[in-house]
Amino acid sequence: MSESIDNQTPPSGGRGAHVCLTPALLPLFSVEEYIVVVIDVFRATSSICYGIENGAEAIIPVSQVEECAAYREKGLDYLLAAERDGKVVDGFDFGNSPFSYTAEKVAGKTVVLTTTNGTHALHLSRAAKKIVIGSFLNLTALSDWLKTQNDNVLLVCAGWKNNFNLEDTLFAGAVTDQLKTDGYVLDDAALAANDLYQLGKHDINDYLKKTSHGERLKKLGIQKDIDFCLQVDIATAIPVLDGERLVKLQQ
Amino acid sequence: MSESIDNQTPPSGGRGAHVCLTPALLPLFSVEEYIVVVIDVFRATSSICYGIENGAEAIIPVSQVEECAAYREKGLDYLLAAERDGKVVDGFDFGNSPFSYTAEKVAGKTVVLTTTNGTHALHLSRAAKKIVIGSFLNLTALSDWLKTQNDNVLLVCAGWKNNFNLEDTLFAGAVTDQLKTDGYVLDDAALAANDLYQLGKHDINDYLKKTSHGERLKKLGIQKDIDFCLQVDIATAIPVLDGERLVKLQQ
Incomplete structure (x- = not known):
């Protein structure tokens, strides 16, 4: 249709809670007018939230195994996380399983994490007012903090x-669910995400079983990881992007 | 994540029913492996279905009012449909309201229809095996025909x-709902669209009232058009793209 009204900018009055369903749609949004929450629940942003919760000094997301490896060559004392087809790549410290991000392993350390989809989303969001990381693990802490921001x-x-x-959409719907009671104006994608969350929230694991991606991850033998990533509110830390490093947001 | 499995090609065994949520995501799909259904329920594809049902010889979708006007300069006996901000543009025969596509007005005629979003989706789908047009008006006829295709x-x-x-997503979910009983494999977007349709199907008009777009269309004074476009199965014609013209599919 040709009606010339735009729906990709935040509302002029009040705050908007909008959902960008894939990074391919990011160019449609004026990201500089938003706080961006990057979501990749299976498993990158869950592992990041858990690692920062457990005292990692910083987590540096990169998109390629080669970029990750380059950090070792820099001679710095980084932990390097990279996997392919569900297995830790030879010569790396660990993979993307959240179980690798325990306090014993990451406290006080900087981790370089290889995550294609997550890094892509982060890079495209560079111009945002602030970029934070979300997962079911820190759902309520994240939502509560967002509500304190104007x-x-x-x-x-x-x-x-x-x-x-x-x-990822279901998690976006979970955040929307907490924000909508606080007067945020939702766009169509946020409305849809929230409705899907209503359908799935009573047993998210069961709801997601029908998805093709869930099927694939199961074949990779990471059902334990999936179960872990679907735990709600076991963390309160909010990772925030500072330069190229994700660190704990100081509130 | 970095697991190297693709989910944007149809399944190798059986048929896939996939949903492309916006034209911006079309480059992710191998369109040449699909029959494409273009969906723009408010109001372009509803008007097209209604016009073809009512005996229009052809409907030519164009994206700009200027392109539409160019058809008059060609001296051909076309009906020209163009509107801006909900009003028929001066010098044109009618706008995008489905009420303009009655048998009295369009039977035996060729209509040039200005529709930005719809034309964009059509052009990006050019390589498809076949391109047909869907709307709630021809939901079951369209779905039944799709099921006859391998x-x-x-x-x-x-x-x-x-x-x-x-x-548009809700309508995609309505088609998915008819196809899923016939063994099609659904992708995540089709699963989501179908779930949203389950939530909305008992009163689609009411369900869509909360959307921002619905609000805008209401302001444009086309609530009557919206009501019309949400009528299910009042048509059996399936418009199909033949060159640049949409004509009635001969079964």
């Missing part, structure tokens, strides 16, 4: 190779 | 300026 929120689903996925 | 189906939501909208 800003529009853009929930960016990392998705799968630029396409839509259900698990 | 092909993957890609439901392309025209959306709003390349972003997601709820009304």
Whole structure:
């Protein structure tokens, strides 16, 4: 249709809670007008939240195993996390399983994490007022902090190779669910994400079982990781981007 | 994450019913492996279905009012449909309201229709095996025909300026609902669209009232058009793209 009204900018009155369903849609949003929440629940942003919660000094997300390896060559004392096809790549410290991000392993350390979809979403969001990291692990802490900010929120689903996925959308709907009671104006994608969350919230694991991606992850033998990533509110730390490093947000 | 599995191609065994939530995501799909259904329920594809049902010889979708005007200069006996901000543009025969596509007005005629989002989706789908047009008006006829084809189906939501909208997604979910009983494999977007349709199907008009786009269309004074576009199965014609013209599919 040709009606010339734009729906991709925040509302002029009040705060908007908008959902960008995949990084491919980010160019449609004026990201500089938002606090961006990057979401990649299986497993990058869950591992990041858990690692920062457990005292990691910083987590540096990179998109390629080669970039990750380059940090070792710099001679710095970083932990390097990279996996392919569900297995830790030879010569790296660990993979993307959240179980690798315990206090014993990461406290006081800087971790370089290889995450294609998550890094892509982060890079495209560079111009945002602030970029924070969300997962079911820190759902309420994140939502509560967002509500204290007088800003529009853009929930960016990392998705799968630029396409839509259900698990990230469901989490966007979970955040929307907490924000909507606080007067945020929702866009269509936020309304849809929230409705999907209503359908799935009583048993998110069961709801996601029907997805193709869930099927694939199961085949990779990481069902334990998935169960872990779907735990709600076991963390209160909010990772925030500072330069190229994700660190704990100081409130 | 870095697991190297692709989810944007149809399944190798059986047929896939996939949903492309906005034209911006079309480059992610191998459109040549699908029958594409273009969806722009408010109001372009509803008007097209109604016009073809009512005996229009052809409907030619164009994206700009100027392109539409150019058809008059060609001296051909076309009906020209163009509107801006909900009003028929001066010098044109009518706008995008489905009420303009009655048998009295369009039977035996060729109509040139200005539709930005719909034309954009059509152009990006050019390489498809076949491109057909869907709306609630021809929901069951379209779904029944798709089921007779031994092909993957890609439901392309025209959306709003390349972003997601709820009304087109809901219709994609309605088609998915008919196809899923016939053994099609659904992708995550089709699963989501279908779940949203389950939530909205008992009163689609009421369900869509909360959307921002619905609000805007209401302000444009086209609530009557919206009501019309949400009528289910009042048509059996399926418009199909033949060159640059949409004509009635001969079964």
